[in-house]
Amino acid sequence: MSTAALELMTGGESVAWAMRQIDPDVFPVYPITPQTPIIQGFAKFVADGKAHTELVNVESEHSAMSAAIGSALAGARTMTATSSQGLALMAEVVYIAASMRAPIVMALGNRALSGPINIHCDHSDSMLIRDSGVVQLFAENAQEAYDLTLIATRLAERSDVLLPVLVCQDGFTITHSAEPVELLSDDEVASFVGEYEIPHPLLDPVHPTSQGPFAMPDYYFELRRQQISALEAALDGFDELGHEFEALCRRRYRAVEPYRLDGAERVIVALGSTAGTIKDVVDELRDEGQRVGLLRIVSFRPFPAQQLASLLPDAATAIVLDRAASPGGAAPLFAEVAAALVGARVTVTGHVYGLGGRDLHPEDVREVFAGRGQQYVGLRGEPCPD
């Protein structure tokens, strides 16, 4: 079995460590809270010769993703990191990175979008680019942030995928909170991630290609459809890699994590670190005889609609907790879950919680399970439903 080391690390530190072990060729860097511990940790590794990466200190996040595309398509393994406004600024290029099939791994420290400006956690940044065509995986804790960074590297580079993969971890809650993390050895990581290879690298002058062309209405639609199929292929790809990764460390990753769904009548569906709190409350309520459970989404994009529908018990109520709002419309995760459950005998309800870093307490989760939760959980001034 592996010689695993157990270290006390924040999510940010664990991702920086994973990146050191992956040792990418190029890393464009631009700071924004709360991903800064990742880039600072990694920069120190480079300065000490523990990573052999070209650190490119770009002058904005838009340039970070742009440089990442140039590097990845030139033939170099490329990683970067951002949050919130940085993701918003580079959004244009994120879409293009996906359409150009650039395998880039990006750490995302989930943080609320302005305004007002706020540095704390919510998922609005991820939701801003949900249609961009990139893979989005959500970690529950620092261990997952570490593991998913390794898996993401392989997932991005699969020949049927070749897309950017975002490893999302809740800002401050995961990025800055220390917990025990079981690390793989450098050799195990190197062996798992292997060598970077893409077809038609730009730095091969013998086989030139023109990448990023102009497409008229006669071809845009078909090129987009091709791209969509690549993102869909990432579901099976993630499952296969989760299986392979399990052999290294006994932790098995799937697009959806079911938690105590046996006979569950009320199931919360959620993303990210709040799942940890919910699991505790599920355990307490189960001890009290209540049939409750949790369905944690790990892969938000591609969305595991079929798996979710098949895992939810018949006639259950699915309660979706969104850590982002979609003003004037259905909240993002709620919309996905409702779409996945069309035709199923499952009632779907939803709440918005935690915007701008507002904590979700166990008492709030109890209220939600009991059907007494406010539409906006924990919001001051919101009337309680009868």
Add this chain to the structure above:
Amino acid sequence: MPPLKAWSELPRAGAIEPATASRPETGGWRTGLKPEVDLSRCVNCLLCWVYCPDSSVLLEGTTFKGFDLAHCKGCEICAEICPVQAIEMVPEDRP
């Protein structure tokens, strides 16, 4: 233009390989005149080759050979720039 392809037949990310791509015949842009060289006047200065926006001046080594009429758009820069007035714009159907 070649027939339109299905989405699954397209190169990944629309990356175009020049070796297999088609090239539009922009010679169709001309509106009745084409360039012609009086070889007795031509001094092979190659300025027409330098200034042709459509790479349509054909050479053999450093000697003028002809025009790529499949791509020449008839802009007349070559006729204008020739220092010895060896290039004339003549009707298209002149053999």
Add this chain to the structure above:
Amino acid sequence: MSRLKNLVEREAGLPPLAGGHSLCQGCGVPIVVRTVLNTLTSPVVVVNATGCLEVATTRFPTTAWNVPWIHVAFENAAAVASGVESAQRALRRRHALPSDEDVAVVVFAGDGGTYDIGLQALSGALERGHRFLFVCYDNEGYMNTGIQRSGATPFGASTTTSPSGLESFGKAQQRKDMTAIAIAHHVPYVGQAAASHWHDLSQKVERAAAADGPAFLNVLTNCPLGWGHEPRLGVQVLDAAVNSCFWPLYEVVDGTYRVTCEPEEIVPIEEWLRPQARFAHLLRSENAQIVEEIQRRVTSEWEALLNRCEGGVPA
């Protein structure tokens, strides 16, 4: 002749940029691209900003490029190039490249993608010291989208977003001195050239390619549609820009200024304005003081440039 022979030989096998693109009749941009790429002796990767050149040469599924080429967006060509250059550095370090010979990273961007929306990424790339060549084909406006004014559009020019009219004489602002902005980044090589002066441009490309760091070339390029001149007269119009000192040809190598091509006889600014419909309104008598202002500024900037050269004279 040997320089020309080298250019010819470079294009003889597989031209880096071939015909069959849909740039306008008489467009100056391919003249610039061909001169630049035919001068370079190493393999290249071209990074192209959104604009006329990119759109007209790569309409899927056709391409006019026979060299590796990438386009990402409008404002980020210099950032994309930074990524390509960094990748080469990293891969070279771990001996993971197919050839021993380094690939030259060359950016082609219009003035929009250089002076305006592209300025930030360019500034960052220059400051970081990447080894790449950034060529701005400056046709003084957003031409691909229909002749709108840019930060490069000269004072008094009529464009679709700074049209001359009953109450306007065209663009009311002076153009940015982008060449000076590049020089202020203290990079090894900065040059100002013109599509008409192919020999001067080719020499500059050679010196730029030899620079161990960023090289910036600002190349005045004609646009028959946007400037309002007959396609066949492009070279003459550019000659007037150079000969009136509106567009001096010079370079700055490691901080030392040198005028590379001095007009035999400096012509009045009207010689530059007259052949272009975008300046036609300026030649009306009521706009005489605007023309005087333009002339005054061109003259004083030419003299200031000469003063920056050693001994106050062009080399």
